Amino acid sequence: MTRAVALVRGPVSYVWIALVAFTLLSWWVGGDHGIASVRIAGAVVLVVAFVKLRFVGLYFMELRDAPRPLRTAFESWCVGVCALLVVMSLVML
Amino acid sequence: MTNPVDATVKNRLNTRAQRLCVWAGPVMIFTWLLAFVFLCRFVPPPSPAMSAQQLVAKFGEDTNAIRLGLVISLFSCSLLVPFSSVIATQMRRIEGPRSVLANASLVSGGLLCVEFLLPFAIWQTALYRLDEWDPKLVQMLNDMSWLMFLGIISSACVQVACLGVCVLRDHREETIFPRWYGYLNIWISIMWFPAGWIPFFKIGAFAWNGLMAWYLPLTIYLCWFIVTIVLLLRAISHEEREVTALDLGHTGETLQHDEPEDAVLTPLAQS
Amino acid sequence: MSTVETSRGVESARPAMPDPARPRIPGEAGIWVFIGGETVAFTFLFVIWLYSHSQHPDLYSVGQQQLAVGFGAVDTLLLLASSLFVVIGVRAVRAGLRPLGPIAFAGGLACGLGFAISKVIEWGGHIAAGQVVQTNEFWVYYYALTGMHFFHLLIGMGVLGWCFLQARKPALSAQRFAYLEGGACFWHMVDFLWIVLFPLIYLVR
Numbered sequence: 001m002t003r004a005v006a007l008v009r010g011p012v013s014y015v016w017i018a019l020v021a022f023t024l025l026s027w028w029v030g031g032d033h034g035i036a037s038v039r040i041a042g043a044v045v046l047v048v049a050f051v052k053l054r055f056v057g058l059y060f061m062e063l064r065d066a067p068r069p070l071r072t073a074f075e076s077w078c079v080g081v082c083a084l085l086v087v088m089s090l091v092m093l
Numbered sequence: 094m095t096n097p098v099d100a101t102v103k104n105r106l107n108t109r110a111q112r113l114c115v116w117a118g119p120v121m122i123f124t125w126l127l128a129f130v131f132l133c134r135f136v137p138p139p140s141p142a143m144s145a146q147q148l149v150a151k152f153g154e155d156t157n158a159i160r161l162g163l164v165i166s167l168f169s170c171s172l173l174v175p176f177s178s179v180i181a182t183q184m185r186r187i188e189g190p191r192s193v194l195a196n197a198s199l200v201s202g203g204l205l206c207v208e209f210l211l212p213f214a215i216w217q218t219a220l221y222r223l224d225e226w227d228p229k230l231v232q233m234l235n236d237m238s239w240l241m242f243l244g245i246i247s248s249a250c251v252q253v254a255c256l257g258v259c260v261l262r263d264h265r266e267e268t269i270f271p272r273w274y275g276y277l278n279i280w281i282s283i284m285w286f287p288a289g290w291i292p293f294f295k296i297g298a299f300a301w302n303g304l305m306a307w308y309l310p311l312t313i314y315l316c317w318f319i320v321t322i323v324l325l326l327r328a329i330s331h332e333e334r335e336v337t338a339l340d341l342g343h344t345g346e347t348l349q350h351d352e353p354e355d356a357v358l359t360p361l362a363q364s
Numbered sequence: 365m366s367t368v369e370t371s372r373g374v375e376s377a378r379p380a381m382p383d384p385a386r387p388r389i390p391g392e393a394g395i396w397v398f399i400g401g402e403t404v405a406f407t408f409l410f411v412i413w414l415y416s417h418s419q420h421p422d423l424y425s426v427g428q429q430q431l432a433v434g435f436g437a438v439d440t441l442l443l444l445a446s447s448l449f450v451v452i453g454v455r456a457v458r459a460g461l462r463p464l465g466p467i468a469f470a471g472g473l474a475c476g477l478g479f480a481i482s483k484v485i486e487w488g489g490h491i492a493a494g495q496v497v498q499t500n501e502f503w504v505y506y507y508a509l510t511g512m513h514f515f516h517l518l519i520g521m522g523v524l525g526w527c528f529l530q531a532r533k534p535a536l537s538a539q540r541f542a543y544l545e546g547g548a549c550f551w552h553m554v555d556f557l558w559i560v561l562f563p564l565i566y567l568v569r
Contacts, residue, residue, distance in 0.1 A: 003464050007455040008448065016448050020441060023562075027437040030567025042568035049563045056556040060447050061549045067387040070396060081407050085414060089568055092418035261394075264539075273394035280401040286515060287508075293497050297504045298412045305408065305508070 015059045022052050042089045050082035098333040108333055114179035115325045121172035122318045124165060132162025138302040141295045145228035148235055156220055163213045170209035177202025180256060183328050187263045194259040201252035212242035239301045246288040254282040269328050281317055285310045391546030399553050406557050409509050413564055420501045427502030428569060430495060435486040436566040439479050443555040446475030454548045457531050465531030473524045476517060483514055506565065513561055520554040523547040
């Protein structure tokens, strides 16, 4: 157990705790008791999702240490698709 | 230094027949696609939500063009077999004598050919007495064709998955196919998977006229052909050069032992 | 003797600071062709979902009311836990901690299994309530998207099973270790795809 803890000491464990917190936050925001406007709530949970996704990529998949083209491709996908989905949800829904 | 490839090497490696089989691939895919798009007009496919009467009306527009398209498709799809054969041959270079993956890939490729041919014959049946048959029967035959044509994707998945695994198991210094091609094939195998689930959907992206079940797998299939053709041609030329170099090396070595030094230069000088 | 080795292993396995001067590709270059392709395919699914949602707002608003958000959220937490297990597993193998590596991969696998069971229960409830794939557009895409993800989860579980077997070996060749890292990345991808699918399907009204 202590060994396992030693292995993930540092940024990875903070990231993991943040991911769990974000999940619970989305659950709450996405429910009926969060933000008044459904549209804004939807956009917020989408942005939160892509922030989480980026964390998973950078820290769990270790893309933070990857060569620049790979990391850039990943991050631009995150930003691009997040923007696309948020705009779609705001404009079309 | 590259050596020109000797005719005996070409014979030994059956290079000309191998290249012929590779070119069967593009002939197949382009003839079939042209026939399917311009004669059969199956792109976009008739919607599964269409009524039997609408379908008969659609087929009735230019029945002979569809028949011709189907006949051309039937001939072109048989070329899948030589193409699968040359893929398996190159896979055998990786696997050696116990080439289970190459065999599995070859047989799956052959099965895929059958899975192309049968639905075409069923469409031909639907059109054969289009005006005499109850529209419901035409609809049933059309359903059957699409469910077979697109729904039976599993053997295609096995063909590329075997190829992918085989490529990743190539442990020589200079691999026959690049390693990313192995991963690409496994990915393609997964991407074709939604096509197998069309029986559940009559509307949307997962129906037989949808993005995920038809357009994406079809686009990927086309891209797979292009990449595979280029890599096969490269693999064949590479083997020719490799064997030629090996032959020259061999000759050189034996000559070095047995003959005076001048003789070593002779085969090189000829080149 | 093993203790000495192990403690040294833990030492070296401490998360290294990102070192831009010495970048390395996780797994190997080819695996990123695969992960990139999968990610693009799922991007289509995200867009299809929102497009269909905008075309049938009534069906989606009724359908989303009938979904159990709790399942989606618990599934997300299960996959996050499994991802942490897999991170520990890779680092343990890297550090040569033999008993810990396989245990961590087995933990990841167990969380994956938990996700699968939860999904089957969730689907079972909807099917019993008559909400099946043929019901309407909402259910078409609900089953299609969760089903596609489920299929990737099953593949990922197979990959984790393989990683578990590799982690039990006393030593791994560089190639095997690259596969192990690539497999771990595939699992994280299964995780991050669900991270987007969860809000998209359950929360974006």
